[in-house]
Amino acid sequence: MDPRLVYELKKRQYAAHVCSTLGEAALRAVSRNDSWRCSELPTAHPSNLIYPSITVPLQTMGFSVVRTLTNVTPPATLEACIHSQGGRAPRGQEASYHISVGSTGNSTVQGAVY
Secondary structure, three states, X not given: OOOOEEOOOOHHHHXXXXXXXXXXXXXXXXXXXXXXXXXXXXXXXXXXXXXXXXXXXXXXXXXXXXXXEEEOOOXXXXXXXXXXXXXXXXXXXXXXXEEEEOOOOOOOOXXXXX
C-alpha cells in the first residue's frame, strides 16, 4: 500500500474530540490516562476532526472546515482536483485545504450533513 497522503490525527486533537463529544469519563477510558483533563483541551466541533469525511451543521450562515494532509512518501508532485498549486512535496510536509459550505436559500435548515 502506498497512501501518499494521510490525515494525521495528533493525540491532543483526538483527545479534544473525545472530550467535546463524549466527555471526560470517555477521555480517561480511551486514553487510559487519568491525568488528562477536558478543561485543559480546546473545545472541538466534530467538523474539525482531522478525518477524510466531513460533518457540517446545516445552517443559513456559512461554515468552513480545514483539513491537513501529510505526505508520507518520498518527494512527489501532488495536485488537487479543483485548485492545484503543484510543486514537489517533501516527505513529512503538511498542506491544508479549506472547504466552505453555505446555504443558497433563505429557508431555515436543521441538523447536520455527514
